[in-house]
Amino acid sequence: MVGPTRFCKVTVFDGSGAPGFVADVEIDGDRIVTVGSATGVEADEIEGSGLALAPGFVDVHTHDDLAVMTQPDHGCKTLQGVTSVVVGNCGMSAAPVSDDPLGFSRYPRLADYLRQVEAAGPAVNVGALVGHGTVRAAVMGLKSDRVPDDRERAAMIEHVAAALEDGALGMSSGLAYEPGRYAAHDELVDLAEVVAAAGGVYTTHMRDEGRDLIGSIEESIAVSEATGVALQISHLKASGRDAWGTTAAALAVIDAARHRGVDVMADQYPYTRGSTLLEQIVGAGALDGPSAFAHVQPADLLIAAAPGNPHWEGRTIEEIAADEGVGGRQMADRIVEAEGRNCFVIIDSMSEDDVREVIRHPAVMTGSDGVPGGSKPHPRLHHTYPRVLGHYSRDEGLLELADAIHRMTGMCADRFGFADRGAIRPGAFADLVLFDPETIIDTGTYTDPTTVPEGIRGVWVNGERVVADGAVTGARPGRVIRRPEGQ
């Protein structure tokens, strides 16, 4: 058991978006006890003058499903101030068992997966979505491009209902990926109805983030309008040159829907490059013309992870092709053949203006979309939060600090149903991050992405310190966050 800790004269950002204020904060056990003046109780003291104390960041968009067990210290996230992660995004979850594009669906039920997470004891709290693509692949196979029949439809509904019963926060879809791309409106509505009835959230990696961005937003909103489900658009962006400049119109569609009462929000990672599975990019025809991933060239694709050929990591497909004496298009096929679903690439795909347009929108929160694996993962895996706070908030002045913090804490906890988290107030869980607002900054680049961000002084999860001065402590106090039944 941890004794009481007192943060003395810290600038408290309570996660609500309200301006910071100087106070003493005391924690005891797994909770925040007081916010205000010190009680005089015996406690370890941490001098906080000039430092900001915020609720631990809630990473609403991750692919950490297995990484929280294989790397339970989870330094890639805790070292940037993250204390909770939402897994199971983009239609792909660890349960039920299926042949999904990430190859990590190996648990019959979400309850089995969540018990394994508890047994592994990660440093961060973990909440899970059930993936529509995983469910569809389990029932119909990965390659089935037709409408489900009545039996299949019922089986999919049963899987989603079971996951919600097990504590899923909601359902994700990945409509740019196989098999999500084969799903039509009615199928999504049937499943989203089940999610809505349980009070869950429906997150979606939309069908097309390029030339049909607007149509894809309209498609997503239509699912919410038909069912009342809370809709979260994942990693909102305009992907590919053909789509640049369309984010203002895209946000206007979201605003119009919100105005008529549709519960739609979005998340974003703060970079102009994306990252995804090479196999899916090639399969969607993105190297041959406009696609769900826009139209990309071999020179635009940087290998992030190729575990069978680590010498490819950090190089573009064009560079690798030149070495091998083949064309870029042919090289992409060869890499897919060699690496299959293990190969992730980084794609230069967005405009800075669009990233700035999205980051300021009042319904947009931060989510890393980090993909653990390989030696050159997209720097968003290690650096998303310090980049928003240091680069976009402090240096570029796009967001007030309190607002930027709100979009990584209170807004996220509310959206995903995390009770007593994402806030600094007496009684809330002591998930906290102590940082220097003058120096916090991301340090990772596309060629050197796994560095430690600067300015994070300490991170606490359920009252236990998991980060001290740029290093993990080895404590692993994370818990599984289940959506309570009937909430």
Ligand SMILES: [Zn+2]
């Ligand atoms: Zn995605």
